[in-house]
Amino acid sequence: MSSRDGLPVPRRHWAVLAITVGIFMAVIDGVGINVALPAIASNLDVPESSAIWVVTAYQLVVTVSLFPLAALGDKLGYREVYCGGLVVFIAASVVCAFAERLDVMIAARAVQGLGGSAVMTVNLALIRFIFPKTRLGSGIAYNTLVVAVSAAAGPVLAGAILSVADWQWLFLVNLPIGMLILPVSILALPRVPPTDLRFDFAGATLIALSVGAAILTIDWLGRGYPRGQLAIGALAAAVLGWIMIRHQLRSPVPVLAVDLLRISVIRLSALTAVCAYVVQGLSYVSLPFHLHDTMSLPASVVGLSMAAWPIGIMLASVLAGRLIGRYSAGLLGTQGLLLLVSGTGCILWSIMLHSLPVLVASMFICGFGFGLFQSPNTMAIISGSPPARSAAASALQSSSRLLGQTAGAAGAAAIFGLASGPSTMFAIAVAVLFAFFGMVFSSLRLLRA
Known part of the structure; x- marks a missing residue:
């Protein structure tokens, strides 16, 4: 059976397990860390307003890297990008757990966001090849259910862990889970032949800059930053966005x-x-x-x-x-x-x-x-x-x-x-x-x- 007809059972079940656990970790680390921000700020001896960047850095990198990593998935293969993202996510989680300075924590969270983005950006593409065409709708509905459960359970699980352990365990728990699911992902996920499309590095950079500027400006608006700073951010986002769109419209294989x-x-x-x-x-x-x-x-x-x-x-x-x-x-x-x-x-x-x-x-x-x-x-x-x-x-x-x-x-x-x-x-x-x-x-x- 070819990958386009879906995977045979029981390999399909193992592949679904790999996708489920990866998405669960990536989504929970995006929404559950909010609960630990007061403890992180106290432990690192920084203001809570600065500790918010522990969350912002992760979300920002996830957002700006989705389309570039999707293009990389088309170029290298979806399984390869997914498994590589898992490795990066697990390694960055360990660094986050042992970080003793806020700048190290923020940098590690940014790298963790890159890994989480790789997991999230190709998961639906993999589902397209895991399930047969007749079951694709059920596969997508299951994926939706996993994301919803993860988003709902994130703060609850984080609170439960913090009730019995320090905040570092919110990150360390990813190590054993990730090490167990990584070999399952390598063996069970379908190998989709990569395309011979050229990766557009300039387009990927422009997308990261323009989307990053837009997201930061929206974030600043929510935090009540001065109007002058908001105007500069909006102008930068608009100019970069215009350049990016013109570049992408001319590109034979656009990243966006x-x-x-x-x-x-x-x-x-x-x-x-x-x-x-x-x-x-x-x-x-x-x-x-x-x-x-x-x-x-x-x-x-x-x-x-x-x-x-x-x-x-x-x-x-x-x-x-x-x-x-x-x-x-x-x-x-x-x-x-x-x-x-x-x-x-x-x-x-x-x-x-x-x-x-x-x-x-x-x-x-x-x-x-x-x-x-x-x-x-x-x-x-x-x-x-x-x-x-x-x-x-x-x-x-x-x-x-x-x-x-x-x-x-x-x-x-x-x-x-x-x-x-x-x-x-x-x-x-x-x-x-x-x-x-x-x-x-x-x-x-x-x-x-």
Whole structure:
């Protein structure tokens, strides 16, 4: 059986295990370290505002390296990039654990982000060759479920580890897990023949610089940096972005997936994804403040209440895996985003009512709608791309997620800094608008179909 027909059982199961563990580690290290920031700042004797760079460095490097590493995956092979990313991720985790200075920690986290990005950028491309065509929708739905569980479990697992051990163990735990899963990855993952495409180093550099400048500017906006610095960052991002886009449009094999964005279903699916993840970012950042500050709930209740959203995603991902193939991504995505619009609207209502049960039920509706949209939308991006551009399609999906989440989180922070009234209500009102825009983009796929 060729890799394009999927892997035979039981090798397929081992390959899925390798993908699952790798994604689990990469996502958890992106979201779970936030819990340890106070302990890290205290241990390294630095201000908490400086310790935030432990998180920012990881997220920034992941975002700027997705498309270059996707192009490298097309050039060298997806398994090779995935396994190389695991090695880099494990080694950097050890350095993070033993770092005694903040600059060393930040540098190690940046390298760890590079490894995590390599794991994330080719995972969907590998799934395309792990599962047979008839089971690809189920494979993508399972991957969505893994990401959702990882994002939800990250802070919980980090808190559990910190309750019995020092923060260094958040990184050291990656060593035994990584060393066990690395040989499984080498032996089980499919070897997809690399292409003979030339790697565009200039394009990769321009993407890293322009995306990095844009993400930093968004981050500065959320942190309330001076307007002059924000203007310089925005100008730098715009100029670098213009140069990068001109270069990519002339490139025969662009690092940025501009060739894929010319395909209408992929373009609309990417826009839909960005809007949906903006909604998630706005909600995840703003709602805990409402629950804790306005409703005076303890942290444990806040955490349990926020779990309604990822639980909804998990349940909907299972359902979506069965519906993919029977119904179009445009139909499933539009129905999911209709639920997201309704759910965010109900959250606004619950804020006015000061009702926790209504708020929790509304977040579950949001999560269920989000999960119903997510897997079919990913399927549309992956299956709509040529096999030789599978890694670029995977990077496009991941970058849409990261861009939306980052913009949503920074937007929430900016609203909290600028709003004179109830900040959470303003943030959720903006979320309702983005959910509506996402539903419109998704419904346009039905017209194109």
